[in-house]
Amino acid sequence: MKTDTILITGATGTVGSELVRALANRGATVRAGVHSVIKGDRLKHLNPEVQLVELAFERPETLVPAFTGVDRVFLITPFSPEQVAVARQLIDAAKAAGVKQVVKLSALGAEAEPGIQLGRWHREAEQYLAQSGLSYAIVRPSSFMQNFITYHADGIRQQGAIYLPLGQGRLSYIDAQDIAAAAAAILLDDPIRHHGRAYPLTGSEALSTDEVARIIGQAAGRDVRYVDLPEDAARQGMQGAPQWLVDAMMELNAIGKAGYAATVAPDLERLTGRPARTFAEFAQDHRTAFAAA
Numbered sequence: 001m002k003t004d005t006i007l008i009t010g011a012t013g014t015v016g017s018e019l020v021r022a023l024a025n026r027g028a029t030v031r032a033g034v035h036s037v038i039k040g041d042r043l044k045h046l047n048p049e050v051q052l053v054e055l056a057f058e059r060p061e062t063l064v065p066a067f068t069g070v071d072r073v074f075l076i077t078p079f080s081p082e083q084v085a086v087a088r089q090l091i092d093a094a095k096a097a098g099v100k101q102v103v104k105l106s107a108l109g110a111e112a113e114p115g116i117q118l119g120r121w122h123r124e125a126e127q128y129l130a131q132s133g134l135s136y137a138i139v140r141p142s143s144f145m146q147n148f149i150t151y152h153a154d155g156i157r158q159q160g161a162i163y164l165p166l167g168q169g170r171l172s173y174i175d176a177q178d179i180a181a182a183a184a185a186i187l188l189d190d191p192i193r194h195h196g197r198a199y200p201l202t203g204s205e206a207l208s209t210d211e212v213a214r215i216i217g218q219a220a221g222r223d224v225r226y227v228d229l230p231e232d233a234a235r236q237g238m239q240g241a242p243q244w245l246v247d248a249m250m251e252l253n254a255i256g257k258a259g260y261a262a263t264v265a266p267d268l269e270r271l272t273g274r275p276a277r278t279f280a281e282f283a284q285d286h287r288t289a290f291a292a293a
C-alpha cells in the first residue's frame with residue numbers, strides 16, 4: 001500500500017533531524033528538504049530510504065520540485081526576521097502542490113497578545129496557514145533541552161558554567177525527540193482529527209537553571225554552576241550578534257525569568273501515549289557533550 005510522502009523543511013536542524021529519524025523508523029516515506037544536499041547527506045545515515053531534496057528558501061526554483069508528489073508537510077522555518085515571508089512562501093507552495101496537510105512548528109505562547117517578537121512572527125505565520133484553506137495543525141514547543149548543547153556546551157565543558165539571565169525562573173524544557181514523536185503521531189494519523197488544532201508541547205516538569213546545572217553536572221560527573229547574568233552582561237555576551245537577535249533573546253529570557261515559560265501541558269503524552277523525557281534522561285544521553293574539556 002502506498003504511504004503518504006511527508007516533506008520536512010529544515011530537515012537537518014535540531015527538530016528536523018529527529019523527525020526524519022522518527023518517521024523513517026516507523027516506515028513512513030520521508031522526503032527531507034535540505035538547504036544543501038552535501039549537508040543533508042548525513043540524514044541518509046539515519047535511514048537510507050530517506051529521499052533528499054534541495055529546498056533553499058532563497059532559491060524559489062527549488063520549491064516546485066521539492067513539493068511535487070508530497071502529501072503532507074512538516075514546516076520548520078529557521079529563527080530569523082524573514083521567517084514569516086519564508087513560511088508564506090512554503091504554505092503557498094504546499095497549496096499549489098495539492099498537499100493534504102501542513103503541520104507547523106511554532107513556539108509555546110505564540111498565541112499570547114501582545115506577546116514577544118518571536119511569538120508574533122510565529123502567530124503571523126500560523127494565521128496565514130489557518131487562512132490558506134489547507135488542512136493544518138500547529139505544534140508549539142517550549143524551550144528545547146538541546147539549547148544547552150547548541151548554546152552552552154562550550155561554557156559547560158570549558159568553565160563548568162551556564163551563563164543565562166533567567167534568575168530563578170522555571171522553564172518546562174522539552175527534548176526535541178519528544179517534539180518529533182508528537183509531530184510523527186500527527187503526521188501518521190488522519191488529518192481530520194487534528195485540523196485546526198494547536199498543541200502546546202512541554203516537558204513534564206518546569207526547572208530552574210540551578211536545577212538544570214545540577215542535572216547536567218550529575219550526568220557529566222562534574223560540578224556545573226549557573227551564573228545568573230544581569231541584563232547588561234547578557235547583552236554584552238551576545239556582542240557581535242545582529243540587534244534583532246539580541247533583542248529577541250533578551251525578551252525570551254525575560255519571560256522565562258518572570259515565570260511565563262513554566263507551563264506544563266498534557267498534550268505531548270496524549271499524542272505519543274508516553275510521558276515526556278526528563279531532563280535527566282536527556283543529560284545522560286548527551287553527557288559526552290558536557291564532559292570537561
Ligand SMILES: NC(=O)c1ccc[n+]([C@@H]2O[C@H](COP(=O)([O-])OP(=O)(O)OC[C@H]3O[C@@H](n4cnc5c(N)ncnc54)[C@H](OP(=O)(O)O)[C@@H]3O)[C@@H](O)[C@H]2O)c1
Pocket residue numbers: 009010011012013014015016034035036039055056057058076077078079105106107108118141142143144147
Ligand atoms: N530552540 C528553541 O528552544 C525553540 C523553542 C520553540 C520553538 N522554536 C522554533 O524552532 C524553529 C527552529 O527549529 P530547529 O531548532 O530545529 O532549527 P535549526 O536547528 O536552527 O535548523 C534550521 C534548519 O533550517 C535550515 N535552513 C536555514 N536556512 C535555510 C534556508 N535559507 N533555506 C533552506 N533551509 C534553511 C537549516 O539548514 P542549514 O543548517 O543547512 O542552513 C536547518 O536544517 C524556529 O522556528 C524556532 O522559533 C525553537
